Amino acid sequence: MNPGRRVLSESGYRRITLAALVALYAIVVTGSLVRLTGSGLGCVDWPRCNEEKFIDVSTGHGAIEQVNRLFTGLVTASVILAVLGSLRLAQRRRVLTGLSVGLVVGVLAQVVIGGIVVLTGLNPWANMAHFLVSMVLLSNALVLHRSVGAHEDSSRPHNRKLDPLVAVAGICGVAAVVTGTVVTASGPHAGDEDAIRFGFSIHNVARIHGSTVILTLGVIASLLWRTKGKDHALETKVAKLFGLGLLQALVGYVQYLADVPAMLVAVHIALAAGVWLALTDVLWTASSRRVDRVFRSPDRNPALSR
Secondary structure: OOOOOOOEOHHHHHHHHHHHHHHHHHHHHHHHHHHHOOOOOOOOOOOOOOOOOOOOOOOHHHHHHHHHHHHHHHHHHHHHHHHHHHHOEOOOOHHHHHHHHHHHHHHHHHHHHHHHHHHOOOOHHHHHHHHHHHHHHHHHHHHHHHHOOHHHHOOOOOOHHHHHHHHHHHHHHHHHHHHHHHHHHHOOOOOOOOOOOOOOOHHHHHHHHHHHHHHHHHHHHHHHHHHOOOOHHHHHHHHHHHHHHHHHHHHHHHHHHOOOOHHHHHHHHHHHHHHHHHHHHHHHHHHHHHHHHHHHOHHHOHHHHO
């Protein structure tokens, strides 16, 4: 080790990764506010706000869109710091550097997609991609944060019988999120009164989305029953996921019956990101045990099998 090299502690790096995760979650919420306030085209150009100014807060919509764009700078700084921090750890781990680089790549992709959203007049496909990539980034950030101290918890048992149910929960969760973006792209909150929307019936797509949510909750309930009293760590995370999912479903139905008021939609989006993180946590907990068993189990060690 280079004696002049400043080493970062693992606890310090966990704080950095947590900051990146919080920033990425926050920009999902602020991005939804841009759309819900009709400020999606508050800045009609990209990367400049308009033809005259790079930054323009002379109008309410412009100020909201501009603040969201500027906040992207903080997000970018946090993910770059995550990469640099991974290189300063006393025990550098390739997986941490890879995950942190993934965050930088994802944020850069979001910058490009954000430009496409504006330049195409809030095209619903681009808006969907913008949100879905945000979900991927949140998963990446959470896995990075969890992975920092993962080696400390390598003795946890792995129940292979749960693998299929966990996988189905993940698939159903993805379906619920994707159908939710279709509902948003078909509804009244497109970011601007003249924005393009899908020509689907909001009632039909809402029913499809609601069905995927109910199916997802059913699978999660089954997973909770299977883990109850057998795996405390996983049970706790599944219970948290189930609770957030029920709350999210309740808010979703209330906002639908109330004719989708913007405030409830904002809560729904914030909860959607929270549910997604909870689902990621469940998937990571289950999969990390499986991977750990493959690489650490004695019967996998050639030296011990001779």
